[in-house]
Amino acid sequence: MNKKNRKKMRKFTKVIKRLFLLFLILVLVGFVWTYVKLSSLNNGNESTATAKASLKDPINILIYGMDNVPGSPASRTDTIMIMHYDPKTKDTTLVSLPRDTKISQDVYEPQVIGRTAKLTEVHYDSQLAYDINTARDNLINTVKNFFGIYNINYYVSIDYSGFSSIIDAIGGVDVVPKYNMKYHDPVDNLVIDFDKDKKYHLNGEDALKFVRWRKNDAGIDSGADGSDLGRIDNQRYFIDCLINELSSPLGMIKTPILISKGCQYVKTDLPANKILIYALSILKSGSDSLTSETLKGTTKYVDGADYFIYDSTGNKEIIDLLNDGESESTVDINKDNISIKIINCAGEDGLAGKLKEKLANNYGYNRDNIITKTGSSLEKTSSIIVDSSSSISDFDSLCDEIGIENISTKSGYDSDITIIIGNDY
Incomplete structure (x- = not known):
């Protein structure tokens, strides 16, 4: 190579180095900008109801969308789901919690609405009675305690008023409706008009109608x-x-726009580094690694309201998944056939009924086989009596479920389990 060509090569190499340096600077600036933006999401949004997890552990993230009630300072949770992510398998499972789920009053007792709450109303009722942070924590604790989930590690709340802006920021979403969707509400000036099996590119306004x-x-x-x-x-x-x-090349390019818009309407206690790691991993895995589940149950009209009645037995597999394969209950019995008598000897009304709801809703006992009554005298100490002819052997788990440690076995009882609620309950 002659001197002239070597000079050209050195000049070319210098240009390449400068371009590469410029590229690194832009990447660094973009990363810092993204990190700062994401850090703003959990600024002052910590929750005492969540249990933080390491990056190597499976996590449960409670995601809920808040819908402002017209004329009210409080918000209902219109969409509620748990995202379970396993960093080892890279699998993500979205578990939808029906918003109309009937919540037993031993788990959440309404302060304002005056009747047994639906899941969607826990946040609304708590915000009216207290404040939005208490509402958030009450919602998280209600989900854990009612469905028997050991840990909610983080939460993400999304204000529906910004949903349309977020979708517009990424340029819209392609959908092919599975149903004919024809709904008109002249009061709210709402028109939903989508045809089944027809492809649509939804902007923010139409996407909100769709969901x-x-x-x-x-x-x-x-x-x-x-x-x-x-x-x-x-x-x-x-x-x-x-x-x-979002996982397409064009979607990746639009990520900064999405982050900029989304930060205005999203709150979370996820730290910025974990948001980046989890988001990139989930997007890289794509929809093939994403599965969806809906909790099983039945709809029922109760006391003037439509409720979803949760089936704890039918959802055992899903709850076990959220609890990393560990069963909520290890009592070695067929709960469908176990008879229980609860005697309230505490002198406080309603305790036997609340315990009945807890055993039926959270632990899968057959509600029809649980009877409650008021004792003829007061007792200081609560106790559990297991009939010696029953098949129950795991007393420790039984005590954990009922919340009473004093347990004994005796013969001649007309129920497999007799629970006496005393003043110490």
């Missing part, structure tokens, strides 16, 4: 059941479409 749709106008069949479960199915589908959009 909030539940049923059609009277006389128009959609193919969905018209309950909250149909809306959950639709929302899960939209999340799949959103992840596909």
Whole structure:
């Protein structure tokens, strides 16, 4: 190579080095900007109800969307789900919690609404009675205690008023509706009009209509059941479409715009470094590693309101997954056939009924086999008596479930388990 060519090569190499240095600076600036933006999400948003986890451990993140109630200072949680992520398998499971789930009053006793709360109303009722931070923590604790989930590690709350802006920021989302969606509400000036199996590119306004749709106008069949479960199915589908959009090369480029917009409407106690690590891992895995589940139960009209009645026995597999494969209960019995008598000898009304709801809703005992009564005299000490002819052998787990440590076995009782509630309960 002659002197002239060597000079050109040195000049070219110098340009390449400068371009590479410029690229590194831009990447560093972009990373710092992203980190600072994400750090603002958990600034002052720590919760005492969550249990932080290391990056190597599976995590449960409670995600909920807040819908402002017109004329009220409080918000209902319109969409509630738990995202379970396992860093070892890279699998993500979204578990939708029906918003109309009937919450037993021993888990959450309403302060304002004056009746047994639905899951969607826990945040609303708590915010009216206290403040938004207490509402958040009460919601997290209610989810843990009612469904029997050991830990919620982090939370993410999304203000629905900013949902449209976030979708617009990424340029919209492609969907193909699974149902005919035809709904008109002249009071709210709301028109939802999507045809089944037709491809749409939804902007922010239409995306909000899409995820909030539940049923059609009277006389128009959609193919969905018209309950909250149909809306959950639709929302899960939209999340799949959103992840596909974000995991595309173009979606990756739009990430800074998404972060900038989303930070205005999102609160979380996830630290910035974990947001980046979890988000990149989930997006890299794509929708193939994402599965969705909905809790099982039945809808029922109770005391003037429509409720979703949670089936603890039918959801054991899902709850075990959220608890990393550990069963909430290890009592070695067939709970469907166990008879229980609860005698309230504490002198305080309602304790036997609350314990009955706890055993039925949280631990899978057959509600029809639980009877309650008021004792004829007061007792200082609570106790559990197991009939010696029963098949119950795991007394430690039984005590944990009932919340009473004093246990004994005796013969001649007309129930497999007799629970006496005393003043110490």
